[in-house]
Amino acid sequence: MTKKHSSTIRDVALKAGVSETTVSLSFKPLSRVSDETRARILAIANELNYVPNSVAQSLRVGRTKTLGFIVNDITESFYSVMSRTATDTAYNYGYQLIYAENGWSPTKAIESTKSMLAQRVEGLILCLCEKEVTSIQLIESLRIPHIVVDTSPDFYKGPYVINNEFAIGELAGAHLIEQGCRNIGFFNASKDMASFSSFSQQLAGLKRAVGAAGISMQSKDNIFAGISIEDGAQAFKRLLERDIHYDGILCINDEVAYGVMQEAERRGLKVGRDLAVIGIDNLKTSSLDRVALTSIHMNYELMTTLAVSTLINGIESGHEITSRIVLEPELIIRSSSQLSR
DNA sequence: GGGTATCTGAGTTACCCCTC
DNA sequence: GAGGGGTAACTCAGATACCC
Incomplete structure (x- = not known):
């Protein structure tokens, strides 16, 4: 069985009665081939469904x-x-x-x-x-x-x-303080990912902004949630079960924020009244939810x-x-x- | 069994030839 | 001598053949 699947430059050259060189040059504008020959070769190439082999091209031109x-x-x-x-x-x-x-x-x-x-x-x-x-x-x-x-x-x-990951945390923190939040939590990634520099910098920025208002965040306020909607909901649920309440939450992405909002609603809390939630990523769907999500746009x-x-x-x-x-x-x-x- | 040489694929290009 | 065309070398890396 042959490995050949499509026409090659040789097939076109054979049918056109010219060399492979002339076929090759016909595909390059402004090359030396006459207009008449070029038109004939391109028509035959089209008839044979010839497509230049990019592997061979790469091989030759490096x-x-x-x-x-x-x-x-x-x-x-x-x-x-x-x-x-x-x-x-x-x-x-x-x-x-x-x-x-x-x-x-x-x-x-x-x-x-x-x-x-x-x-x-x-x-x-x-x-x-x-x-x-x-x-x-x-x-x-x-x-x-x-x-x-x-x-x-x-x-x-x-x-x-x-x-600028630090600025993400800072922006969110300043906004939460401006909204009157005084008990602020950071819904981080899972424990094994939470030390990643991007998340660490976001947390540092958040702490800086909150600290500027005279409020200090503790290590317990860095909650290891995860990265999915389910992760956000579960983490929020665990906090409520331990009777831990925040009035402002920054989540590491919009999906975690959706999870927090869903769980809050299920528990009778009204996001935008009892709780301020901010996500990161500004997904297209962030503006479509029943409670539109504040988010950091990157x-x-x-x-x-x-x-x-x-x-x-x-x-x-x-x-x-x-x-x-x-x-x-x-x-x-x-x-x-x-x-x- | 290991090392070396040759072949294969498809296209590009330097160089050469022919014709008008 | 310019324009248009052809020949052959070349690209890389894996497969295969051949030799020692």
Whole structure:
């Protein structure tokens, strides 16, 4: 059985009665082929459903024009914004993208990285999970152009486009204080993830803003919830069962905030009166809920556009990428945090 | 069994040739 | 000599053949 699945440049050349060179050049505008010959070859190529083999092209020119994008968890909602923006931006530069996820695991991260390298990506966009040292060492040792997005772990010293995590906590804290909240809790990720630098910085920012109002947050106010709606609901439920009450809560993402709001409603608490809730990510659905969720908006479109264009410019120029860009968050105030008392 | 040479895939490109 | 076309070398890495 033959491995051949589609027409090749040879088939087109044979049928057109020209060389493979002439066929190849016919696909390049402004090349030396006459208009008449070009039109005839393109018509035959179309008739034979000929599509140039990008693997062979890459082999010859030594380039794949492909970027790899490794995310932490493909199911997280803001990655859909990032992946679409990355794909569109790369396409505008004539590049394509392939995706993988690290599942928040350094082991899986190294596997995903090796898989990307095996496919000869020319550059990598990385969402780094904490302790992902090995994959970064591999990428740096091979001098693969790369850029980190979203958040940057403390150990990472390379280029990035990230959010100002500290400002996220600070913005939320200042708003909660402004609403009259005096008993403020931070719904963090699960215990094993809560030490990640992004969450730590958010908590630090929150503490700073709350502290400025003369209120100090204790370690008990850092609640290990998780990252899902169910996690938020369960964590809130556990607090109520222990008779622990907060009047202001910052959640590490909108989904946890939804969980808190759902559980609060189930317990007869009115969000926006008894309790102010703020999420992070500003998902599209945040403004649609019965009680619209106040959330921290982070410009993932801008972040991704900057990262992809910076990476491609670095690849094309051959210069080392050194950009370290920090994007400022924006507080989108809705009814979940506007206390009417 | 290990090492080396050759082949394979499909397309690109440097260099050469032919014609008008 | 310009325009238009062809030949052959070349790309990489895995598979296969061959030799010692």
